[in-house]
Amino acid sequence: MSDILGFSAIREAAARIAPHICRTPVLRCVRLEEQLEAEVFFKCENFQEMGAFKLRGASNAIFSLPEADVSKGVATHSSGNHGTAVALAAKRRGVPACVVMPENASAYKKRAVAEYGAHIIYCESTQQGREAALASYVQKTGAALVHPYNDPVVMAGQGTAALELHEDVPDLQLILAPVGGGGLLSGTAVATRALRPDCKVMGVEPLAADDAWRSLKTGHIETVPQPDTIADGLRATLGVLTFAVIRDEADGILRVSEEAIIAAMRFVWERMKIIIEPSSAVVVAALQERLVEVKGRRVGVILTGGNVDLDHLPWR
């Protein structure tokens, strides 16, 4: 078991965040199951409030902070769902939130963060620009930082999705989860080892942002300088904590092409009638590309989010 993240932390997270998240449903898809000759259970975090699993980790972080630490508010940097999740969780806790966003973030994402009442600080769209703006804000205000993934309390929150999936669907033999910064995959792996030790856990990432695959191969954290993928939630690089947990607890990383991601996303929209974002579609792409043998098996997949700008669809 990982020293960084234990299953008890995931159990505690589940109890802590229960009033603040929704227990998302598990759906199936006749067509896909016929194609694969397998049972496939979709954990629909696209139905999570604010549209992504990120609310789990952000809620666990923000609601576990002592009153004294949270009274000056919370802050993070994000161009995506994590910022919205922090905004909503802070609103629920009744403390101010600040989200540092790159100037070139999409209008859609800016609107979502603003809608939940967070203060937005715009910065240059480099990692250094983000971190400098965030550090400056934190120093000035004393706000508490909420890391998007490289923090055990965030990883534990993300692990609650797999916890619920195992509770709702016994005897899974394989779980696929997208991997970006690695918070979700870490939590999924630890929850699965505890609840269903025989079940394999694999991460899926875009070929164009395959830092996790490379990192596991070399044994060091590798980065992909400018990951050019439509799966914008999966451009982040593993952190030292998520890397260690994934290396020790997960069973491997699969990689999918941009074409396969877009085709899988469209398949899910057309066949399952649910809206998923490209970062969610990677797991379906891995199944459809037959990157892992699932025939006759019982497979869980985590659909991480459904925040898509309907004015800019990839098949336009």
Add this chain to the structure above:
Amino acid sequence: MSDILGFSAIREAAARIAPHICRTPVLRCVRLEEQLEAEVFFKCENFQEMGAFKLRGASNAIFSLPEADVSKGVATHSSGNHGTAVALAAKRRGVPACVVMPENASAYKKRAVAEYGAHIIYCESTQQGREAALASYVQKTGAALVHPYNDPVVMAGQGTAALELHEDVPDLQLILAPVGGGGLLSGTAVATRALRPDCKVMGVEPLAADDAWRSLKTGHIETVPQPDTIADGLRATLGVLTFAVIRDEADGILRVSEEAIIAAMRFVWERMKIIIEPSSAVVVAALQERLVEVKGRRVGVILTGGNVDLDHLPWR
């Protein structure tokens, strides 16, 4: 109680079609409930196999036909979901299906019907053209006709959606259902009268295709010559049987603009992360336009389908 359609027929339909349809889930939407200060329960027939409630009526019709009547196959005319439903139900029963479609039907709909193995006959895009082609086919082959709505066995099948909704959500005070030809609204009204007599049942249709509203007003079946609405599933005119049941059992018809339909459709996609077609969106539009007072009430709405051509979205 209606002489045309009794509740026992809906109960029988539910038992008959149970192996051939899926029991669709009921979802809620925090955002909409906050806006309306009401509880709203969405019966998600967009998740029905082939993507619409039409499979219920088609399955009830096709599986209740005696072997002798069905052995030459089944036939219908449709430019939309009913054709696909007949194709799938016939495939399940193991008999051939023929669907008469107007030449100018969308490639998307043609593909769906063909995919389930039905034979397609193309005709002129007039009501007369359709009926002539269908009559000629039936005379030649002896196939059994399956009407899209004006048949008690079809109406009974459609009523099973409301039956399930009442079973899953007790104490509803109002149900809204789209009304096109009136099969769904008829079945919904009869099921509701039997199971929850105090619950109101209202139909919703586009202003641009408000034949049901006009018909109830004048007491005769009225037609709208060329209904110009994006809600292509609601262009049909009430039949004599559906008109009689709706007149006697439903509590009224609401009408919504094209703008309200498109806005409601986009709202559901963005907030609920589910794909609904314009014909489903009319019920959400009626709520958002405050056409009926729902504050503090418990409301059921039927989302009838999710078959949308993703290459042609109304906000493009």
